[in-house]
Amino acid sequence: MRKPVMAVAITLSAWIIQDILIWQRLFEARHLWQFDAQYQYWHQAFFLLLIALVASQLRFLWSLWFVSVTWTLANSGLADILYYWFDFKSIPENLPWLDNLHPLILFHPATSRSVVASACLWLIFWIITLIVIQYSQSKRRYMTA
Numbered sequence: 001m002r003k004p005v006m007a008v009a010i011t012l013s014a015w016i017i018q019d020i021l022i023w024q025r026l027f028e029a030r031h032l033w034q035f036d037a038q039y040q041y042w043h044q045a046f047f048l049l050l051i052a053l054v055a056s057q058l059r060f061l062w063s064l065w066f067v068s069v070t071w072t073l074a075n076s077g078l079a080d081i082l083y084y085w086f087d088f089k090s091i092p093e094n095l096p097w098l099d100n101l102h103p104l105i106l107f108h109p110a111t112s113r114s115v116v117a118s119a120c121l122w123l124i125f126w127i128i129t130l131i132v133i134q135y136s137q138s139k140r141r142y143m144t145a
Contacts, residue, residue: 001134004062007054008069015047015074016082024087047074065133069126076104076122077115091115 026032027039051070055063073079080098084091091112098110106121107114 001130004058004066004069005130007058007066008073011050011054011070012074012079012082013086015050016079016086018046019043019083020087061133065129069129072104072122072126073119075102076106076119077102077110078119078122080115081119 023039023043027035032039051067054070055067058066077098080095080102081091093112095110095112095115098105098115099108104118104122105115106118
């Protein structure tokens with residue numbers, strides 16, 4: 001159980017740090033807004049590659065859980081929250097660019113509070129699934145022993 005949980009944390013962290021380093025430090029600093037579409041394309045491609053590489057190292061059920069959790073949390077607002085926290089900045093009060101971008105953000109308009117609430121609900125959901133999977137696996141081991 002630890003391996004997939006750590007894999008989610010490391011994958012999301014690596015993706016967010018890459019975003020901070022490349023988008024903020026390179027594109028924003030040099031006002032390269034005209035390349036936003038190309039950046040977003042490769043940013044998502046990098047994320048999918050990370051997910052595929054890590055998922056290939058996990059057992060089948062944990063691989064499915066990892067892919068689902070990582071994708072959901074990245075698009076539920078958690079990645080956006082961590083983007084600001086990792087950069088030691090406060091989350092802006094309004095995040096209008098997230099309103100049409102991430103369908104997994106549950107509350108609109110996208111404000112700091114609504115994005116945090118959305119991320120928390122998704123985290124709770126995935127923690128519950130983690131507990132259910134762990135319980136069912138331990139019960140199955142007990143039944144076969």
